[in-house]
Structure formats: C-alpha cells, structure tokens
Amino acid sequence: MAPAVTVKGLSKHFRTKVKQAGVAASVRGIFRPGYKEIDAVAGIDFQIEAGEILAFIGPNGAGKSTTIKLITGILYPDAGEIDVLGLNPHRQRRELAYRIGTVFGQKSQLWFHLPPIDSFHLLGTIYDLSRTQTQHRIDFLTEVFELSEFMDQPVRKLSLGQRIRCEMAGSLIHEPEILFLDEPSIGLDVVVKQRIRDLIKRINEERGVTIFLTSHDAGDIEKICRRAMVINHGAIVWDGTVNEMKYSLLNQRILAVRMDGPAEVRTPGARVLKRKDHSMKIQIDLDTTRTETVIAELMKQSSIEDITISATPMEEVITHIYESEHGS
Amino acid sequence: MIARKYATVFGIASRDQLVYLPSFLARNLFFVVVMFVFYSLWRAIFAGNATIAGFTMVQMLWYLTFTEAIELSQTRIFLPISEEVKDGTIAYSLNRPYSYVLFWISRGMGENLVKVLPLLIEGFVLALIMVGPLPGYFRALPIGFVTIVLGILIGTTLQAIIGLLAFWFEEVMPFWWIIQKLVFVIGGMFIPIDLYPEWLQRIARYTPFAFAAYWPATVFVNFSPERVVTTLIGQVAYVALFGLIAAVLFRAAVRKLHVQGG
Amino acid sequence: MTAKPRRGTGILRLMGHYFRFNLSANMAYKGSFIIQVFGMALNNSAFIIFWYFLFQRIGGDIKGFDFNDVMFLWALAAMGFGMSVVLFGNTPFISRVIYSGELDVYLLQPKPVLPNLLASRMIVSGWGDIAYGLILFSATQPMSLQSWALFLLFSVLMLLVLTAVRTLYHSLTFFFGNAESFAQMAGEMTITFMLYPGSIFKGAPMIVLHSLIPAALVGYIPIRVFKEFDPVLMAVVVLADLAVVAAAAGLFKLGLRRYESGNRMATRL
Numbered sequence: 001m002a003p004a005v006t007v008k009g010l011s012k013h014f015r016t017k018v019k020q021a022g023v024a025a026s027v028r029g030i031f032r033p034g035y036k037e038i039d040a041v042a043g044i045d046f047q048i049e050a051g052e053i054l055a056f057i058g059p060n061g062a063g064k065s066t067t068i069k070l071i072t073g074i075l076y077p078d079a080g081e082i083d084v085l086g087l088n089p090h091r092q093r094r095e096l097a098y099r100i101g102t103v104f105g106q107k108s109q110l111w112f113h114l115p116p117i118d119s120f121h122l123l124g125t126i127y128d129l130s131r132t133q134t135q136h137r138i139d140f141l142t143e144v145f146e147l148s149e150f151m152d153q154p155v156r157k158l159s160l161g162q163r164i165r166c167e168m169a170g171s172l173i174h175e176p177e178i179l180f181l182d183e184p185s186i187g188l189d190v191v192v193k194q195r196i197r198d199l200i201k202r203i204n205e206e207r208g209v210t211i212f213l214t215s216h217d218a219g220d221i222e223k224i225c226r227r228a229m230v231i232n233h234g235a236i237v238w239d240g241t242v243n244e245m246k247y248s249l250l251n252q253r254i255l256a257v258r259m260d261g262p263a264e265v266r267t268p269g270a271r272v273l274k275r276k277d278h279s280m281k282i283q284i285d286l287d288t289t290r291t292e293t294v295i296a297e298l299m300k301q302s303s304i305e306d307i308t309i310s311a312t313p314m315e316e317v318i319t320h321i322y323e324s325e326h327g328s
Numbered sequence: 329m330i331a332r333k334y335a336t337v338f339g340i341a342s343r344d345q346l347v348y349l350p351s352f353l354a355r356n357l358f359f360v361v362v363m364f365v366f367y368s369l370w371r372a373i374f375a376g377n378a379t380i381a382g383f384t385m386v387q388m389l390w391y392l393t394f395t396e397a398i399e400l401s402q403t404r405i406f407l408p409i410s411e412e413v414k415d416g417t418i419a420y421s422l423n424r425p426y427s428y429v430l431f432w433i434s435r436g437m438g439e440n441l442v443k444v445l446p447l448l449i450e451g452f453v454l455a456l457i458m459v460g461p462l463p464g465y466f467r468a469l470p471i472g473f474v475t476i477v478l479g480i481l482i483g484t485t486l487q488a489i490i491g492l493l494a495f496w497f498e499e500v501m502p503f504w505w506i507i508q509k510l511v512f513v514i515g516g517m518f519i520p521i522d523l524y525p526e527w528l529q530r531i532a533r534y535t536p537f538a539f540a541a542y543w544p545a546t547v548f549v550n551f552s553p554e555r556v557v558t559t560l561i562g563q564v565a566y567v568a569l570f571g572l573i574a575a576v577l578f579r580a581a582v583r584k585l586h587v588q589g590g
Numbered sequence: 591m592t593a594k595p596r597r598g599t600g601i602l603r604l605m606g607h608y609f610r611f612n613l614s615a616n617m618a619y620k621g622s623f624i625i626q627v628f629g630m631a632l633n634n635s636a637f638i639i640f641w642y643f644l645f646q647r648i649g650g651d652i653k654g655f656d657f658n659d660v661m662f663l664w665a666l667a668a669m670g671f672g673m674s675v676v677l678f679g680n681t682p683f684i685s686r687v688i689y690s691g692e693l694d695v696y697l698l699q700p701k702p703v704l705p706n707l708l709a710s711r712m713i714v715s716g717w718g719d720i721a722y723g724l725i726l727f728s729a730t731q732p733m734s735l736q737s738w739a740l741f742l743l744f745s746v747l748m749l750l751v752l753t754a755v756r757t758l759y760h761s762l763t764f765f766f767g768n769a770e771s772f773a774q775m776a777g778e779m780t781i782t783f784m785l786y787p788g789s790i791f792k793g794a795p796m797i798v799l800h801s802l803i804p805a806a807l808v809g810y811i812p813i814r815v816f817k818e819f820d821p822v823l824m825a826v827v828v829l830a831d832l833a834v835v836a837a838a839a840g841l842f843k844l845g846l847r848r849y850e851s852g853n854r855m856a857t858r859l
Binding site: 358365371508509519 | 619621622625626628629630632633635636637639640643644646647648652653715768770771772774775778779782783786787789790791795
C-alpha cells in the first residue's frame with residue numbers, strides 16, 4: 001500500500017516583526033521594521049502509511065501546526081517535498097482538499113450563529129456533493145456522532161463537546177481519506193474526551209481513514225495511537241510506536257506498595273517518591289536495577305499487603321521528551 | 329475631587345489614540361482628499377460668482393474645514409456602549425464609583441480632541457494653500473475653538489443616548505445613520521444652511537444639529553460677538569438637555585436590568 | 591460507498607448557496623433586517639437633499655452636470671456598492687481574515703479561495719442601497735430598455751471594481767501587516783470621488799482617478815457613455831474595469847504564497 005503522506009527535507013521559516021517599545025520606536029518601526037527569522041520547520045523527513053493513527057506531539061511553538069499546515073496546503077514550503085495521496089499540497093490544493101478532512105480546534109468551519117445542519121448542507125455544496133448525497137452523509141454522521149438532539153440549535157448554544165462532535169462530523173462530510181485533528185480534546189471533560197477518542201478509533205477502524213493527530217493530552221496518545229512522532233525546535237526528535245515510547249524511552253517502573261511494617265529502600269536506582277505510614281511509591285530506573293531486586297529488599301524487612309507495578313505515566317514520558325530536548 | 333477621575337479617563341483615552349497611527353494617517357489623508365473634492369467642486373460653482381448666499385469662496389472653503397474636522401473627529405462611542413448593553417457587561421459598571429454616562433463621554437471627548445487638533449491645523453494649511461487666509465481667523469480662534477469642542481460634545485452626548493437605546497432596540501446603527509445625516513443636511517455639514525430656501529433655513533437654524541456644525545464654523549468665518557453668544561447659549565443648552573436625557577435613559581435601563589435580574 | 595463528487599460544477603453553485611444561506615440567516619432577525627434596509631435607504635436620501643438645494647441655489651449645472659446626472663451617479667454607486675456587499679460581503683474583512691489566520695478554513699476547501707472567501711458573508715444593509723439605487727434611477731432617469739441595460743451593466747462593473755479595489759488594498763496585509771485602514775479608505779475614496787461631477791477634476795488627480803482610485807472608470811466614463819452611447823469608449827471602460835479585477839486577483843494570489851496563518855490579533859500597519 002502506498003504511503004498516505006511522504007515528507008522529505010521540509011523547511012519553513014517565518015519572518016516576524018520585532019516590536020520596539022516607545023512611540024518614537026514604533027513610528028520608526030513602521031518605515032523600517034526590525035525582523036527576526038524563525039525556523040519553524042527545519043528539514044524534516046517522515047512517512048505515514050495509509051490507515052495509520054499517528055500522534056504528532058511537541059511543545060507549543062515546536063513546529064507542529066506549521067507542519068500540519070504545510071501538509072494540508074495552507075502554507076507554502078520554503079524547501080523540501082511533500083506528497084499527500086500522490087498530490088502536491090500547494091500546487092494541487094483543491095484536488096487534495098476533496099480527499100482530506102481537518103478539525104482545527106481554533107478555526108471552526110461551522111457558522112457560529114446557525115444550527116449545524118445548515119453548515120453541513122453548505123459544506124456539502126463546497127465539496128460538490130448533490131443534495132441527496134449530502135443528506136445521506138448527514139444522516140449517517142448524525143447517527144455515528146449522535147447529533148440529532150442538537151442538530152437544529154445554533155452552534156453558539158452547544159457545549160464544547162457537542163461542538164467538537166459537530167466539527168468532526170463536518171470534516172467527514174466528503175469522506176476524506178486522511179483526517180487531521182489539531183488538539184481535538186482540549187478543554188473537554190474526561191467522559192467527553194473518552195467519547196471523542198472512541199469516535200476517532202471507530203472512524204479509523206471502520207472506514208480506514210488515516211488519522212494524523214496533535215495533542216498535549218497523554219490519554220489521547222496512549223489510548224488511540226499506535227505510533228507517535230515528536231517534534232521540537234522544528235526537527236523530528238523521536239519516531240516510533242507508542243509502546244516503545246512508554247517502555248523504552250523512559251525506562252522506568254513505578255512501584256506502589258503497602259507494607260505491614262516499616263521498611264527502607266536502599267537499592268541504587270530506586271527512589272521513594274511518596275511515603276505515607278507504611279505505604280510508598282517508588283520509582284525504579286531499569287537501566288540501573290530490576291524491579292524484583294527492590295521487591296526482594298522490601299520483603300526482607302516486612303511483608304507486603306498490596307502491590308502494583310506500572311510503567312511511567314504517559315504524561316511524564318511526554319514531559320521528559322520535551323525537557324530533554326530543551327538543552328540540545 | 330470628582331472631576332479628576334474623568335480628567336484621568338480623558339487623558340488616558342487621548343494618549344491611547346497615539347497608538348492608532350494607521351487610523352490616524354487614514355483619517356487625515358481622508359480629510360485632505362475630502363477638502364480637495366470640496367475645493368474642486370466649489371471652484372467650479374464659484375466660477376464667475378463673487379459670493380453665493382453671502383459666502384465668498386474663501387469663507388466657503390474655510391467653513392468646510394471646520395465642519396469636516398468636527399465630523400471626522402467623532403469617535404463612535406455608541407458602538408462600545410451598545411455592545412456592553414447587549415452582552416450585559418454594563419451590569420459590572422453599576423457598582424463602580426463613577427457615572428457610566430460621564431465615563432463614556434469623557435473617554436469619547438479625550439479621543440475626539442486628539443483627533444480634532446491635527447485636523448484643524450491641517451485644515452488651516454490646506455485652506456491657506458487653496459484659497460488664501462481667512463480674515464479675522466486669529467481673533468475668532470480662542471472662542472471659536474471652544475465652540476468647536478462644544479459642537480463635538482453635542483455629537484458625543486447624542487451618541488451616548490444612541491448607545492443606551494440598545495436596551496430597547498436590537499439594532500442601534502440606523503439611529504446613528506439618521507443623526508449623522510441630520511447633521512450633514514440640517515446641521516450644515518456640507519453646505520452652510522444659508523444656501524437653503526428660507527423655510528428650510530428657519531427649521532434648521534436652531535436645531536441641535538446646526539449647533540454641532542453650522543454655528544461653530546460660522547463663528548470663524550462670520551465672527552461677531554452676537555453670533556458667539558447665540559452659539560454658546562445654544563450649545564450649552566443642548567449639551568445639558570442631552571446629558572439629562574442620557575442620565576434618565578440610563579436610570580430607566582438600570583431599572584430594567586434589575587427587573588430582569590440581569 | 592464513495593460519493594462521487596461532481597467536481598467543477600463549482601463556485602457559482604457555491605455562491606448561490608451562500609446567497610440563499612445568508613439571506614435566510616438574516617431574515618431570521620426580521621426586525622433588524624428591515625430597520626437596516628430602510629435605515630440605509632433613508633441614510634442615502636440625505637444627499638439628495640444636499641444636491642437638490644445646491645442646484646436650486648446655483649441654478650443650471652456644474653461643469654456640464656445637472657441634478658439628474660449627479661443622481662445617476664448616486665444610483666449607480668448605491669447599486670454597485672449594495673450589490674458588492676450583498677454578494678461579496680466579506681470584502682471589508684479580508685485583512686482580518688488574513689491576520690487572524692481564519693483564511694485557513696478557505697484554503698482547506700476545494701474552491702477558488704478568493705470568491706469563496708468574499709461570497710461567504712452578506713451585509714444586509716446592502717439591500718437598502720440596492721433598493722435606493724433602483725428607486726433613484728427610476729425616478730430621475732429616462733425609462734428605456736437601453737438606459738436600463740446600460741445602468742445594470744455599469745452597476746455590475748461598479749460591483750466588480752469596488753470589490754477589486756478593496757481586495758487589492760486588503761491584499762497588502764499579506765506583505766506588510768494589517769492594511770485594513772488603508773483598504774477601507776481606498777474603497778471609500780473610490781465611492782466619494784465617483785459621486786461628484788468628474789469634470790471638476792483635472793490634471794494629476796484625474797490620472798489617479800483612472801488608476802489607483804479608479805473612480806473615473808466606474809463613474810465619470812460610464813455617465814458619458816450613458817448620456818451619449820459610444821461603443822469604443824464602452825469597450826475601453828469594460829476592459830479597464832476587468833484589468834482592475836485581474837490586478838486584484840493577481841495580487842491576492844501572490845499574497846497567498848506569503849500567508850503565515852498566524853493567530854495573532856493584530857500587528858497593525
């Protein structure tokens with residue numbers, strides 16, 4: 001199967017105006033503005049296979065949005081090649097638009113003051129669907145995303161969760177082959193987040209839609225994606241499966257124990273994070289020691305009433321990635 | 329001192345204006361263009377006539393620099409007021425230690441004065457180049473400037489009223505259009521009302537719209553102590569009247585707000 | 591189940607949809623709709639009074655323009671302006687759409703960016719201008735097939751040129767930061783200049799009115815053709831108007847390459 005997206009040596013820099021303080025300086029700035037060059041994306045390469053669900057992560061300003069915008073044809077690249085579904089995004093922008101869908105949290109394609117149904121019909125026209133085709137798609141998406149109860153209410157009256165569901169449904173009206181989601185779960189509560197995740201998975205599994213997802217949310221990445229790609233300072237700094245990321249990148253385990261008597265941990269590589277009465281949370285660095293060494297040490301001192309071993313939370317893995325790249 | 333807080337609002341608003349350099353340039357360029365259009369038009373009309381309705385070409389052009397400067401310096405304070413009314417943020421201002429109406433009028437006037445000064449200077453230069461000096465300009469200037477400020481204040485007070493009308497009307501923009509156009513026509517913004525037929529002059533002469541444009545401009549081009557007195561009396565009376573109406577409207581609006589539990 | 595998109599039936603169908611869509615959305619607020627339409631018509635009428643009394647006072651004409659000629663210009667300007675904000679109501683907001691990054695939405699849709707962007711909004715008060723233009727024309731101009739045909743044609747040209755002038759200046763936002771004030775002014779100046787007898791201007795300003803602020807191309811020349819039909823002049827003015835449209839579309843397209851899709855609120859120019 002041909003890859004859905006291929007990117008080679010992609011670069012984009014921006015010139016930003018440097019604002020000076022003071023009236024005199026701002027007057028001068030109008031005629032001779034100072035500029036600063038920023039490499040938003042600095043020569044990246046990657047490939048996405050059709051049918052994949054990919055998490056694209058990185059701190060704010062790392063180049064995530066710029067990359068998505070380059071792939072979807074919003075921005076013109078300075079250098080490099082992009083191939084999306086066999087098309088060149090900026091030269092064949094319109095052809096590509098028929099085949100991709102996007103949900104950009106900040107930039108809605110729904111009319112704020114009108115009910116979603118109106119926006120959906122308009123989107124049908126935008127994507128050259130006939131009225132009947134549009135109606136079929138709306139019926140289908142209404143069912144999948146459970147929109148019927150608020151289909152006739154103005155978008156501004158919907159909750160954030162309802163609105164995101166509508167945005168997603170809207171982005172799927174023309175049956176795109178790739179769906180780009182930029183921070184889809186931002187600001188949502190746990191229950192709604194889970195629902196959105198289920199929907200994304202369902203679209204991927206049942207329709208074979210390739211999913212390209214950016215998120216800061218550890219849960220999004222862990223629960224939906226098989227592969228993750230990390231970008232920082234405009235460069236891809238990590239690319240692999242989510243499992244690898246979790247278990248090998250930050251090679252640690254968290255051990256939570258409740259003992260029936262006092263106990264100390266002295267094994268090198270083990271560190272007590274939290275302690276209350278006889279309960280402890282211990283971080284174990286697997287490059288230095290092994291989990292069973294620590295357990296054996298504890299059992300020598302007292303008996304264990306309860307124990308759980310877990311991998312480092314995704315949250316911390318991501319923080320680790322962001323921070324470790326900071327110095328380089 | 330109560331006056332001090334409004335003076336501060338006024339001062340901040342006037343400094344704020346300096347930030348908006350692009351709209352400053354746009355406004356002043358527009359003023360130059362409009363004056364050029366008027367100059368071209370009246371040059372064609374005056375060809376062969378010394379005076380029209382008692383106005384010389386010199387007086388006509390100078391007159392228009394004043395009325396245009398007044399018009400272009402009007403900050404649209406009715407827009408933020410009507411927005412605050414509609415989205416309910418006006419409720420927050422109720423427990424603040426100042427009068428809502430006076431706050432907006434001071435703020436509007438602060439911006440207006442920063443706008444009108446450069447326009448008057450430009451008008452001076454433009455008229456000088458186009459038609460030459462206006463006899464008696466400097467004698468009329470001190471009191472004339474006061475009447476111009478009062479003329480702008482009439483417009484600003486009217487705007488406060490329009491903004492508050494948002495409590496009762498969904499769309500207040502048309503009120504602004506109508507008031508603005510009344511100033512254009514009845515107020516003598518485009519032509520001195522002396523050019524109108526007798527019956528219309530009689531209607532127009534003592535309207536608030538004339539005191540917002542025609543009267544202050546004629547204080548400059550047709551200076552006389554009687555004219556100054558008439559102008560000042562009319563302007564002060566209308567400012568007081570509209571200020572009162574705005575205050576009454578605001579009270580009625582606040583009652584409405586309480587009833588609705590706003 | 592791949593719905594076969596009927597590609598290329600295109601932008602006209604979309605514009606039709608936007609039109610119905612925006613009209614019905616605005617009709618939902620009937621009171622506001624009616625107030626705005628009537629308010630605008632009333633608003634414009636103020637200027638009839640000004641010109642009427644001015645002509646009455648001076649008698650005759652101003653450099654070959656009588657009261658009815660000025661009214662023709664007003665009818666034409668109102669029609670062209672009204673149609674431009676009804677059909678392309680997003681034109682005044684182009685700069686904002688660019689610097690707020692909202693242009694993304696249009697770039698992600700499979701339609702030509704500029705018409706899609708322009709047509710997606712309707713400014714309701716434009717209906718008042720259209721009504722005003724039609725009434726004013728009927729009341730002051732000769733009732734013949736030819737005069738109506740010319741009037742409608744010139745209205746369409748005015749619609750295109752006014753939209754183009756604003757687009758042209760708004761497109762500077764791509765290159766220099768927010769050009770909103772300048773674009774707004776260019777639009778206003780085009781209208782202002784076309785509302786006065788063209789014959790009162792001469793020299794360098796006349797050149798500007800044929801180029802940077804093309805008021806002569808939508809007012810002064812059309813009224814000459816209207817009063818005395820001249821096929822050559824007619825052809826020239828149509829071509830010149832289309833050139834303005836092409837320049838605007840070209841600059842916008844060039845600007846898209848520079849688009850940065852920012853979220854910043856405003857670095858004003």
